[in-house]
Amino acid sequence: MAPLLPEEIAPDPLRVLAAWIDEARATSQPQANAMTLATAAADGRPSARMVFVRGWGAGGIDWLTDASSRKAREIAVRPEAAGVFYWAGLARQARVEGPVRLLPDDQVAAYFARRRPGTRLAARAWRQGERLGSRADLHRRLAAVRSEADPGGVPEGWIGQRLEPRAIEFWQEDPDGLHDRLLAVRGASAWTVERLAP
């Protein structure tokens, strides 16, 4: 793989990140659009989990979740997050950090419509993070929503969030240990990119 060069990233690091995600998908990397998402509670305690990224473009990194989930509640209080992508087959990592905003309803609806039918149904059956007595609760609730007509649209409580990176770090392995590590930081009018020791 060709070494990373700051001058290639500086004009538009978000475009480079999008190209990395696209390349991971095009080369069939497992869960190519999965990102570890880290948030922090009001007391500073961190938590992390995976999300499937639904959109990656000039605006930022988008995902869907339940407003009642821990991540959404933490972001509502501290609208900041960090994310990590890792593609083992490409020996690449990308890290993002920045503020998080809610996506508009029409964007959420467009992403939600692309989810598999089973996960769309599940989103109507329960709220993420609810305490359950047993697995049988899941079956009961799923059967209940299956027996109802699908009202269509986005189930109540499902939201979309967008991380707008203020920093993006690109890491690419080198067989001799001279890994590329380039940190792009958003300035008022342009990004600056620095090389960091790996």
Ligand SMILES: Cc1cc2nc3c(=O)[nH]c(=O)nc-3n(C[C@H](O)[C@H](O)[C@H](O)COP(=O)(O)O)c2cc1C
């Ligand atoms: C590969 C993968 C993708 C996932 N994608 C999502 C997702 O897009 N949205 C989501 O809310 N949870 C997703 N989950 C589940 C989350 O990792 C997590 O269990 C859930 O969101 C509850 O997290 P929280 O209580 O910290 O908010 C995914 C899990 C895995 C393993």
